[in-house]
Amino acid sequence: MTIPTSATPPSAPRATLEIRHVSKAFPNVQALTDISLDVRAGEILAFMGENGAGKSTLLKIINGDYRMDSGTLLLDGRPISFSSPNDAHKAGIRVIYQEPEIIPGVDVAENIWVGELPKRFGLIDRRRLNEQVRRSLVEYGFDDILPMHLLGHELSSAQRQIVEIMRALKSGVRVLALDEPTSSLTDDEVERLFALVRRLRDMGVAIIYVSHRIKEILKLCDRVAILRDGHLIAVRPAAELTEAEIVRLMVGRELSDVFQRRPAASGREVLRVSGLNSHWHRDVSFHVNAGEVVGFAGLIGAGRTELAKVVFGELPKTSGRILLEGREVTIRRPDDAIAKGIGFAPEDRKREGLILIRSVLENSSLAILPRLSRFHFVRRHMERAIASEYVHKLRVRTPSLEQEAGKLSGGNQQKVVLARWLAAKPKVLILDEPTRGIDVGAKAEIYRLIDDLAGQGLGIMFISSELPEILGLSDRIYVMQNGRITGELSRAEASEEAVLALAMADQLSGSPAGTNQGSQECTRA
Amino acid sequence: MNWKATAQEHNGGLQRLVRFIGADNLSLLFALAVLIVLVTVVSGWFGLSGGEKFFSWQNLMNSLAQAIVIVGLLAVGETVVIVAGALDISVGSIASVGSVVSASVLVGVGTVGGLRILPTDNVLTAVMAGIIAGMVAGLINGLIITQLRVNPTIATLGTLAAFAGAAFLLAPDGKPIGVVTQTNFTWLAQGRFLSDLAIPPLAGSKWTGIPVLTVVFLVVTVLVHVVMSYTDFGRAIYAIGGNPTAARLAGINLARVRILMYVLSGGIAGLAGVLLAARTTSGNPVNGTGLELQAITAVFLGGAATSGGKGTIFGTFLAVILVGVLNNGMNLLGFNTFIQRVALGMLLVAAVAVSQWRQARAERARTQVAARG
Numbered sequence: 063m064t065i066p067t068s069a070t071p072p073s074a075p076r077a078t079l080e081i082r083h084v085s086k087a088f089p090n091v092q093a094l095t096d097i098s099l100d101v102r103a104g105e106i107l108a109f110m111g112e113n114g115a116g117k118s119t120l121l122k123i124i125n126g127d128y129r130m131d132s133g134t135l136l137l138d139g140r141p142i143s144f145s146s147p148n149d150a151h152k153a154g155i156r157v158i159y160q161e162p163e164i165i166p167g168v169d170v171a172e173n174i175w176v177g178e179l180p181k182r183f184g185l186i187d188r189r190r191l192n193e194q195v196r197r198s199l200v201e202y203g204f205d206d207i208l209p210m211h212l213l214g215h216e217l218s219s220a221q222r223q224i225v226e227i228m229r230a231l232k233s234g235v236r237v238l239a240l241d242e243p244t245s246s247l248t249d250d251e252v253e254r255l256f257a258l259v260r261r262l263r264d265m266g267v268a269i270i271y272v273s274h275r276i277k278e279i280l281k282l283c284d285r286v287a288i289l290r291d292g293h294l295i296a297v298r299p300a301a302e303l304t305e306a307e308i309v310r311l312m313v314g315r316e317l318s319d320v321f322q323r324r325p326a327a328s329g330r331e332v333l334r335v336s337g338l339n340s341h342w343h344r345d346v347s348f349h350v351n352a353g354e355v356v357g358f359a360g361l362i363g364a365g366r367t368e369l370a371k372v373v374f375g376e377l378p379k380t381s382g383r384i385l386l387e388g389r390e391v392t393i394r395r396p397d398d399a400i401a402k403g404i405g406f407a408p409e410d411r412k413r414e415g416l417i418l419i420r421s422v423l424e425n426s427s428l429a430i431l432p433r434l435s436r437f438h439f440v441r442r443h444m445e446r447a448i449a450s451e452y453v454h455k456l457r458v459r460t461p462s463l464e465q466e467a468g469k470l471s472g473g474n475q476q477k478v479v480l481a482r483w484l485a486a487k488p489k490v491l492i493l494d495e496p497t498r499g500i501d502v503g504a505k506a507e508i509y510r511l512i513d514d515l516a517g518q519g520l521g522i523m524f525i526s527s528e529l530p531e532i533l534g535l536s537d538r539i540y541v542m543q544n545g546r547i548t549g550e551l552s553r554a555e556a557s558e559e560a561v562l563a564l565a566m567a568d569q570l571s572g573s574p575a576g577t578n579q580g581s582q583e584c585t586r587a
Numbered sequence: 588m589n590w591k592a593t594a595q596e597h598n599g600g601l602q603r604l605v606r607f608i609g610a611d612n613l614s615l616l617f618a619l620a621v622l623i624v625l626v627t628v629v630s631g632w633f634g635l636s637g638g639e640k641f642f643s644w645q646n647l648m649n650s651l652a653q654a655i656v657i658v659g660l661l662a663v664g665e666t667v668v669i670v671a672g673a674l675d676i677s678v679g680s681i682a683s684v685g686s687v688v689s690a691s692v693l694v695g696v697g698t699v700g701g702l703r704i705l706p707t708d709n710v711l712t713a714v715m716a717g718i719i720a721g722m723v724a725g726l727i728n729g730l731i732i733t734q735l736r737v738n739p740t741i742a743t744l745g746t747l748a749a750f751a752g753a754a755f756l757l758a759p760d761g762k763p764i765g766v767v768t769q770t771n772f773t774w775l776a777q778g779r780f781l782s783d784l785a786i787p788p789l790a791g792s793k794w795t796g797i798p799v800l801t802v803v804f805l806v807v808t809v810l811v812h813v814v815m816s817y818t819d820f821g822r823a824i825y826a827i828g829g830n831p832t833a834a835r836l837a838g839i840n841l842a843r844v845r846i847l848m849y850v851l852s853g854g855i856a857g858l859a860g861v862l863l864a865a866r867t868t869s870g871n872p873v874n875g876t877g878l879e880l881q882a883i884t885a886v887f888l889g890g891a892a893t894s895g896g897k898g899t900i901f902g903t904f905l906a907v908i909l910v911g912v913l914n915n916g917m918n919l920l921g922f923n924t925f926i927q928r929v930a931l932g933m934l935l936v937a938a939v940a941v942s943q944w945r946q947a948r949a950e951r952a953r954t955q956v957a958a959r960g
Contacts, residue, residue: 396837415833417829428837428839431823
């Protein structure tokens with residue numbers, strides 16, 4: 063894993079921020095391993111990588127949110143260490159997230175100058191404040207899309223980001239990082255943002271740009287740093303890279319160590335969703351057959367979790383039909399969905415899956431209480447028998463059924479959620495990131511379980527952001543992006559490259575005007 | 588297999604008893620014992636006569652057993668609400684409404700707001716009227732909270748005032764409705780069960796029997812305990828209090844459970860109001876004023892978590908006795924009512940502080956295990 067020497071030619075401008083041998087571990091995972099990288103004044107450096115590659119962790123270390131386990135950061139050659147984002151801001155380093163903190167009831171000017179408002183006789187000097195803000199907005203060309211009279215809560219995502227950038231400029235920023243800045247912007251807003259970013263670069267600000275959108279990166283950035291599983295894989299000038307090359311570098315993982323599914327004949331259709339629209343989705347249609355594992359791939363924010371919740375009745379749909387075994391059903395709430403034979407193991411098991419302070423027994427029987435009860439009395443012997451059956455079957459490691467669910471390890475907590483849904487005997491089971499945050503051994507057990515369940519005729523909707531497991535387990539894969547299904551791949555067609563290409567299919571390339579533009583402007587003029 | 592074996596190994600006789608009572612309740616029993624020792628033995632050292640008076644049938648059966656009933660009922664209903672992670676501050680006012688409604692149905696009060704209420708002279712009808720009035724009030728609470736999405740504390744703070752006002756509007760000219768002549772009704776408070784049992788006198792006072800009031804309280808307590816421990820509704824209450832999102836995603840209809848729970852709490856408060864009318868021999872609109880504070884204190888003292896999901900009816904029952912003994916003891920020792928109020932207020936704060944500390948400790952234990960796992 064050597065960094066190509068071409069990344070640091072002798073004529074390169076001096077590095078503003080030097081990242082030296084930075085590592086960071088979390089309880090279950092090594093998030094970053096020995097990252098060394100220069101961020102130079104007057105250039106735009108892209109961070110790329112799959113979900114979980116370590117981009118966000120690295121940004122959070124630079125921003126003072128996390129402390130690194132080892133390594134050093136040098137700003138203009140001097141070592142720096144931050145204990146909070148505030149420290150980083152003072153030093154001239156600022157990370158701009160998708161949803162910057164904005165004070166709701168306060169106007170644009172005060173939001174920009176928050177904390178250091180110009181004062182006269184102890185009162186806010188409104189005239190000076192407004193004049194300064196107006197001048198800088200005009201200077202950067204944002205006066206027409208960021209009206210000064212707007213209050214914090216009235217601002218769009220784009221406007222919030224501009225406010226945050228203005229805050230950074232006001233305090234003399236040296237290093238500016240933008241995290242997925244364009245994900246909620248319109249094409250026009252994207253163009254203006256790019257113009258601003260280029261301008262900042264030319265002013266000598268060192269810029270880090272994090273995005274999943276390869277076309278944008280190639281269009282805007284000077285160099286690209288690619289991370290994978292916490293390692294820095296490559297740093298290359300954008301001019302030397304192609305889209306295909308970037309995808310190859312991002313993926314580059316052996317597939318052989320992933321659990322493979324036993325081939326099984328899929329049965330008749332159990333779930334069909336057609337023409338579904340919601341706040342999060344545009345015209346989504348898909349189906350799941352009995353005995354089939356259907357993978358839902360896509361980047362974080364593509365709308366997969368929301369799709370599961372809409373089908374399950376937790377989030378509302380605006381139009382579209384849901385059919386179970388060929389019959390149209392109305393699902394208003396999760397209990398409707400459960401009664402009709404749908405189960406849903408949510409992504410965040412601590413917040414949405416388990417009652418952490420109640421027992422394993424109560425957690426595993428929660429979804430079948432109506433069936434367990436006679437005249438509203440829970441038949442306790444039956445409850446205990448069913449709970450212990452699934453707790454055994456899933457090999458949940460717990461001292462007793464009375465153990466508080468919150469005292470189990472992550473993998474065992476996930477198994478308790480699964481035990482609940484197996485006990486409910488659904489026709490369709492929706493699994494949202496079932497292996498997130500659990501150790502390798504438990505992962506393998508869950509893969510085997512998914513395979514078994516499909517073998518027993520269950521239709522499984524399998525949402526995961528880990529490509530290898532999606533590819534290894536799914537009979538069919540739907541790829542989502544921005545609330546739409548951008549493609550369906552059979553097992554034979556599916557590969558990491560094919561999935562990523564559909565997951566990152568840039569919106570710009572979808573519109574006729576953007577297609578050519580994108581490839582032509584790959585390299586910076 | 589493995590976990591079954593370890594569970595059985597731990598099932599010693601003493602541990603089984605501790606598990607039956609509950610570790611949290613054990614400390615309540617201990618506190619109760621300390622308090623009784625304080626009232627009896629220590630007061631003797633200082634030459635106060637509280638101890639002699641405390642252990643007399645007159646005091647135990649007539650003062651203590653009756654005093655705890657009303658607050659006890661309210662606390663039992665309140666436990667359900669607090670375990671579900673909510674709060675019902677309006678129970679005192681609901682008791683006032685129940686008290687006025689039952690009395691007016693019993694003796695008739697002429698025309699109230701276009702509705703002619705004739706005397707029924709039927710005790711059962713009067714009792715049912717009080718309970719139903721409480722359930723309606725609870726339904727209003729439940730609808731405001733679930734349909735208008737008002738925070739439970741704020742919603743019931745509002746209805747605390749509104750129901751208190753309604754109790755005055757329901758009574759003609761806002762005056763108490765006397766029921767002193769209705770001996771069948773006042774029997775609810777004055778009546779005694781098992782009064783001819785041959786039980787020896789205690790500290791010179793004769794056995795008087797068990798008050799009807801106390802029996803009603805015990806029956807309601809056992810019923811609600813059964814509902815909380817053995818029914819799907821009880822399970823739903825604990826689940827909602829522990830994590831409402833997870834409960835909903837596991838198929839629990841949050842709105843229905845929450846409405847039912849306020850109806851239950853309201854019905855019990857209505858019954859408490861009926862008993863208040865019997866005891867004070869009048870349906871008085873101020874009968875229930877301020878009782879919610881004592882009820883809520885007892886629930887937290889009984890070990891319920893402020894964030895919901897934890898708490899038992901048995902714990903509340905023990906706490907009700909504890910608060911009763913505390914008040915009773917202070918009466919016997921001659922503390923005035925203002926000091927008693929200060930003590931009760933401090934007790935509420937202390938009970939919640941202990942509950943918070945317990946939660947923080949449990950939280951730490953969980954995160955440590957999770958980090959290891």
